[in-house]
Amino acid sequence: MPDRSPALEAGALPGQTNRCPLRAVGVTAGYGPRTVLDDVDLQIGHGRITTIVGPNGCGKSTLLRVLGRLLTPRAGHVELEGEPIRSLRARELARRLALLPQSPVAPEGMTVGDLVERGRQPHRPWYRPWSTVDAAIAEQAMAATGVADLADRPLEELSGGQRQRAWIAMTLAQQTGVVLLDEPTTHLDLAHAVDVLDLVVRLRREGKTVVVVLHDLALAARYSDHVVVMKDGAVHAEGGPAEVLDAGMLADVFGLRAHVFPDPVDALPTVIPVGHA
Numbered sequence: 527m528p529d530r531s532p533a534l535e536a537g538a539l540p541g542q543t544n545r546c547p548l549r550a551v552g553v554t555a556g557y558g559p560r561t562v563l564d565d566v567d568l569q570i571g572h573g574r575i576t577t578i579v580g581p582n583g584c585g586k587s588t589l590l591r592v593l594g595r596l597l598t599p600r601a602g603h604v605e606l607e608g609e610p611i612r613s614l615r616a617r618e619l620a621r622r623l624a625l626l627p628q629s630p631v632a633p634e635g636m637t638v639g640d641l642v643e644r645g646r647q648p649h650r651p652w653y654r655p656w657s658t659v660d661a662a663i664a665e666q667a668m669a670a671t672g673v674a675d676l677a678d679r680p681l682e683e684l685s686g687g688q689r690q691r692a693w694i695a696m697t698l699a700q701q702t703g704v705v706l707l708d709e710p711t712t713h714l715d716l717a718h719a720v721d722v723l724d725l726v727v728r729l730r731r732e733g734k735t736v737v738v739v740l741h742d743l744a745l746a747a748r749y750s751d752h753v754v755v756m757k758d759g760a761v762h763a764e765g766g767p768a769e770v771l772d773a774g775m776l777a778d779v780f781g782l783r784a785h786v787f788p789d790p791v792d793a794l795p796t797v798i799p800v801g802h803a
Contacts, residue, residue: 547572547704547735548593548623552602555592562588564759565602570704575730576737577746580756581780586739587628589756590708593737594625606704620648624700628708630693632681638692639677642668645699667698670725672718686713694722698729705729707738711745723749747771747795755779771795777803 548570556562562585570576570593578586591597593604595611604611606623614622624645632641645667646660668674671691681689690713697705707726711719723745726736730751740746746753747767755763755770757779763770768788776782776797785798 546570546605547607548737549605550589550593550602551605553589553592553599553604554601555588555597555599557588561600562759563592563599566759566761568754568761568764570735570737571752572735573730573733574735574751575726575749576735576752576754577750578737578739578754578756579741579743579746580762584756585759586756587708588759590625590706590737590739591627594623594627594706595619596625596627617648620700620702622702623704623706624697624702625706626693626697626708626710628712634682636681637678638668638673638681638684638695639664641681641692642673642677642695642699645696645701648700663701664695664699667695668692670698670728671695672721687715687718690714691718691722694725698725702734704735705737707736709739709741711740711742719745743771743776743797747797768793768795771797 546569550566550568553563553566554561566589568589578589580586588597592599595604598612606614606619611619642664643656643660646664650656650660665674668677671694673688673692673695676684676688676692681692684692690710694710697707710722714722726738726749729736750767753764753767753770754761755775762779763775771786772795773784773786776784776786781803782799783801783803785800786795788794789796
């Protein structure tokens, strides 16, 4: 069985862990009068999979939207490779950072191939036509996500899982150094969820920095180098999966009683819920 545990490879990218391609400094943000994030500081390590977990409404998706400049913070700022993200032009940002939000929407009638081609737009000035290089990158992205045979199908004809994989293919075609994924396993059965997260591991091995929001703590334990636990709009804890995914945290943050023990094969934490705390 192939190793699907990036946490076991923490030393696989020597010299990169101290670099910080993405950083939130004193971020406060929300919607209308409601504050969701309150003075959040977070540093994302280079070439790592950072997974954000927490109960519904804790601010996970809001934090990802702020990191991707979809939401402007009321206070604080975000830096991309040391530069204030608000200072970057949209095309420059899209060449360096890709964000797949929850429940993205495409125009009616758009095919999978058309959608994935959109991932190449930041790399193509208006005067340059579609090239064989662009086509090859789009085809590779569709092959990697298992949607190559759906290229001519309209998105609205696909299942939820197929649509999700098509959107991920578009994100891959963007070819950025930083990738933000908000609930990428939504609508996917377990086998396809594992396929997507195996793809995330492959991106990490290629040196990309990935930030992903997940609800499934078992998958978070297995596929993360670094876990960020959020509660009430703030970072409650962060560290390696074995450091932060314990019974005390689950009771405090999720109100969940659970047995947590190391997997006998790879020592990663295994979470078995037993009831409410």
